[in-house]
Amino acid sequence: MAGSNKTNITPPRWLLAELTYACPLQCPYCSNPIDYAKYQSELDTEDWKRVLTQARKMGAVQLGFSGGEPLTRKDLPELVKHARDLGYYSNLITSGYGLTEEKIIQLKEAGLDHIQVSIQASSQELNDHIAGTASFQHKKRSRTSGQKARLSDGAVRGHSPGKHPPDAGNTGNG
Amino acid sequence: MSINPDQTIKFSPMHRLQWEEVQQKDVILYPEGMVELNQSSAEILKMCDGTRNLAQIVSDLEQKFATTGLVNDITAFLEVALKNGWIQQN
Numbered sequence: 001m002a003g004s005n006k007t008n009i010t011p012p013r014w015l016l017a018e019l020t021y022a023c024p025l026q027c028p029y030c031s032n033p034i035d036y037a038k039y040q041s042e043l044d045t046e047d048w049k050r051v052l053t054q055a056r057k058m059g060a061v062q063l064g065f066s067g068g069e070p071l072t073r074k075d076l077p078e079l080v081k082h083a084r085d086l087g088y089y090s091n092l093i094t095s096g097y098g099l100t101e102e103k104i105i106q107l108k109e110a111g112l113d114h115i116q117v118s119i120q121a122s123s124q125e126l127n128d129h130i131a132g133t134a135s136f137q138h139k140k141r142s143r144t145s146g147q148k149a150r151l152s153d154g155a156v157r158g159h160s161p162g163k164h165p166p167d168a169g170n171t172g173n174g
Numbered sequence: 175m176s177i178n179p180d181q182t183i184k185f186s187p188m189h190r191l192q193w194e195e196v197q198q199k200d201v202i203l204y205p206e207g208m209v210e211l212n213q214s215s216a217e218i219l220k221m222c223d224g225t226r227n228l229a230q231i232v233s234d235l236e237q238k239f240a241t242t243g244l245v246n247d248i249t250a251f252l253e254v255a256l257k258n259g260w261i262q263q264n
Contacts, residue, residue, distance in 0.1 A: 011196050013208060059196035061208060087192060089203040113190070114205040 011059025015088075017048065019076070020068040024097045026132030027120060032068060045075040049082045056086040063088040071098045077110040084111025091116060096142035097135050104142075117142050177228055177252050181263040184224030189260055191219055202260055209260075218251055222261045228252065 021036035033039065043051070052063070063083050070076055071094055083090045092107065096117040104115070117139050120130035127136040177183070185191055190203040200216035202209040211219070217238075221231045231252075232245045255261045 057196070059194070061194060061201070061203065062206065089190060089208075091205060113203075116205075 012055065013060060014062045014064065015052070015055040015060040016064040016066055017051070017079075018066050018068065019043075019048065019070045019073045019079070022072040023067055023069040023095065024133050025069070025095045025118075025120075025135060027130055028132075036068070042073075045078060048075075048079055052079070052083055052086060052088070056088060061087070061089060062091065064091045064093050066093040069095050069097060071095075071103070077106055080107055080110040080112050089113050094118070094142075095131070095135060096139035097133070099138070099142040115142070175256055177249065177256060178263055179228045182224050182227050183222045183231065183252065183261050183263055185219060185222045186260055186262055191216075209258075214247075215251055215255075218248055219255065219260065222252075222255075 020042055021032050021039050023030075023032060023036075065076065065079065065083075067073075070092060073079070076092075080090055080092075090112050091114045092112055093116045099115070099117070107115075119127060119136075119139055121127040124136040127139070128134050188204065192201060192203065193199075194201050197210065200211045200213075200219075202211065202219075217235060218231065221234060226234065228249065232248050235248065236242055236244050252261065256263075
């Protein structure tokens with residue numbers, strides 16, 4: 001009978017850590033609060049470390065550092081290192097804004113495994129229109145920098161969050 | 175794509191093989207994904223360290239578990255692993 005089967009709940013595999021609301025983009029589909037500038041209080045470094053430790057003990061193994069824009073957190077390399085020490089597979093989910101080659105190398109050395117760059121559309125004009133920020137060139141550069149830093153082959157990937165615009169199919173996933 | 179018996183086999187540098195304490199099993203980790211391994215497949219993959227070819231992996235595992243006749247099972251699994259990109263040959 002429908003609904004009568006008990007679901008076997010297994011330990012969590014994923015932890016999505018939304019480190020901050022702060023973001024240089026203003027995508028209309030985002031789940032961030034519109035008035036996020038009013039939210040000044042965030043979990044501090046020690047709190048996040050405690051969260052990561054507890055979730056790892058529960059079984060989480062895939063970790064997403066997201067936001068907002070996680071790169072605005074100055075303690076990101078420290079959190080990445082803590083995650084690596086705990087055995088997480090760490091993914092950075094970023095707009096690519098501020099993701100320099102130097103930053104990628106720093107994060108890789110801290111133990112980051114994978115970077116996902118959001119791409120709002122495959123043309124600069126539409127991408128920057130949806131994102132509300134001239135960000136397309138940053139995203140393109142972050143891919144090149146990731147390849148140079150040899151984070152891993154194909155480890156800097158594009159993804160199109162939220163409602164996909166009709167031309168977002170060919171944004172370089174892989 | 176199939177296993178070349180003359181070449182050594184190594185685990186993919188784009189994946190990570192590790193023991194998960196909570197689940198009590200070895201897993202393969204990759205972007206946004208995880209493969210849960212049974213003990214046999216984990217033991218085979220741990221042998222893929224870039225120093226052994228197929229025959230050496232079979233021989234070392236048969237010795238480790240004091241058995242014989244593993245060649246077909248190991249070959250079949252390594253073909254799957256190669257197809258999935260978990261292992262590489264040079």
